Amino acid sequence: MNDQHAVDALLPGLAEGREGAYAELYDRLGRRLFRAACGMLDSQDEAEDVVQEVFMSLYRARRSLANVRNLTAYVFTALRYAAIKRSRELRARQRRKETADAADQARQADPVSAARSAELEQALAALPPAQREVIVLKIDAELTFAQIGAALDISPNTAASRYRYALEKLRAALGKEP
Amino acid sequence: MDESNLPNEVARLEGLLRARPLPEPSPGLRDRVLAAICREAPVHSPVAARGGLVRFAAAVAALLLLCLNLSMSAVNRTDWDVWGRPERADVASQAQELRQLLPELSEREALRVARVMGSGRPLLLVPEIRGGSAWAAAPGSTGTETTRRELTNGIRTAVD
Numbered sequence: 001m002n003d004q005h006a007v008d009a010l011l012p013g014l015a016e017g018r019e020g021a022y023a024e025l026y027d028r029l030g031r032r033l034f035r036a037a038c039g040m041l042d043s044q045d046e047a048e049d050v051v052q053e054v055f056m057s058l059y060r061a062r063r064s065l066a067n068v069r070n071l072t073a074y075v076f077t078a079l080r081y082a083a084i085k086r087s088r089e090l091r092a093r094q095r096r097k098e099t100a101d102a103a104d105q106a107r108q109a110d111p112v113s114a115a116r117s118a119e120l121e122q123a124l125a126a127l128p129p130a131q132r133e134v135i136v137l138k139i140d141a142e143l144t145f146a147q148i149g150a151a152l153d154i155s156p157n158t159a160a161s162r163y164r165y166a167l168e169k170l171r172a173a174l175g176k177e178p
Numbered sequence: 179m180d181e182s183n184l185p186n187e188v189a190r191l192e193g194l195l196r197a198r199p200l201p202e203p204s205p206g207l208r209d210r211v212l213a214a215i216c217r218e219a220p221v222h223s224p225v226a227a228r229g230g231l232v233r234f235a236a237a238v239a240a241l242l243l244l245c246l247n248l249s250m251s252a253v254n255r256t257d258w259d260v261w262g263r264p265e266r267a268d269v270a271s272q273a274q275e276l277r278q279l280l281p282e283l284s285e286r287e288a289l290r291v292a293r294v295m296g297s298g299r300p301l302l303l304v305p306e307i308r309g310g311s312a313w314a315a316a317p318g319s320t321g322t323e324t325t326r327r328e329l330t331n332g333i334r335t336a337v338d
Contacts, residue, residue, distance in 0.1 A: 022215050026208055034203040048207050055211045059218055120198055139195045167188045174191075 003028065004147075007071050014058065015065040022055060029072065032141045033079050039136030040083040042125060046090065050082045057082070073150030076143060080133070080151055123173040131166035138163050269293055 007028055013021025033054060037047035057078055058065075068074045124132055137143045137151065148159040184192065272292035277283050283291070 017219050019212060019216060023208075023212055026211055030208060030211075031203060034207070035200050038201050044201050044204075047201075048203060048210075051203070051207065052211045052214055056214055056218065059215050120194060124195075135195065139192070140200060164184060164188065167184070167191055171188055171191050 004070070004072055008069075011065050011068060011071055014071075015062050017059065017062055022059065025058075025071075025075075026055065029075055032143075033075065036076065036136050036141035037079060037083055039124075039140050040080070040133060041087060046086055050079065050086055053082045053086075054078045070147065070150055072143070073147040076137065076141060076147065076151040077153075119174060120170075123170055126173060127166060127170060131162065131169060134159060134162045135166050135170070269296055272296060 007025065010021045010025050010028075014025065030051065033051050034044075034047050037050045038044055041047050041050065054075060058075065065071075124135065127135070134148060134152070137148045138145075143151070145156040145159045145163070148154075148163075149156040152159060154162070269289065269292045272295065273285070273288040276288040276291055277285065280288075
């Protein structure tokens with residue numbers, strides 16, 4: 001699931017600007033980056049733009065990649081910065097539109113789970129950004145606490161504590177047993 | 179922190195979060211990302227590499243043509259003995275002899291004739307047309323043909 005060594009092995013090729021290295025990096029992290037960006041921006045279109053922006057910034061800074069030890073954390077840090085920048089530039093348009101659309105479609109297939117999923121998404125979107133961010137990185141982006149800590153510039157223990165606290169707050173916001 | 183340390187209720191909530199449907203990136207995003215990187219780095223693309231080679235070859239060819247043109251111009255506009263002409267002293271003395279035989283020859287024309295004769299090449303001697311000279315007379319005039327005949331005879335004499 002978290003093939004960090006395989007990702008780190010791409011560093012020399014990325015530093016040299018090889019297209020194949022960037023293609024493989026996308027194949028390994030692209031989906032997770034996209035899902036994390038969706039969690040931060042609540043817009044698939046904006047999330048795709050941010051993912052592209054991350055790869056562009058990665059290429060432009062390729063000569064400094066030799067100093068990177070954890071490429072996965074580095075890339076998600078770049079994603080975080082790009083998402084923060086994008087969210088500041090844009091207003092919260094369509095903030096829950098795609099979430100509601102997805103919930104509507106899911107409700108047709110399974111009313112109970114779809115309803116619960118919609119509640120989860122709404123409760124998740126209502127969390128403070130810092131707490132929502134750590135849940136998105138842990139669950140949607142499938143990062144370890146060490147990688148989350150590197151991306152957020154906090155210790156792994158702090159990342160884990162923040163994650164647990166966010167889950168408890170989410171549970172309280174739902175107001176009932178899951 | 180070990181995730182198994184989560185309380186049961188929180189762990190179940192975590193399970194629900196993992197199970198919720200997540201969006202997928204559009205199929206074209208991969209190509210779009212890689213294309214954007216290629217645009218940033220045109221020198222790395224095979225097409226750009228071929229274009230660079232063509233441009234380099236064209237530049238070398240243009241430089242060679244320029245050097246060839248310059249060298250030809252330099253040869254035509256200088257008195258360098260690039261074709262192995264006789265020494266200037268020999269040519270000058272031969273020109274002087276010609277002028278003694280043909281006083282109407284100008285110094286410039288005598289020198290030119292002396293060089294042509296000394297080159298050993300089968301060149302056709304064509305008198306230089308200058309304003310006011312006998313050669314400026316209309317063709318067919320007696321004076322022009324007479325002068326031409328005398329010049330041709332004079333040149334034959336000098337050669338012999």
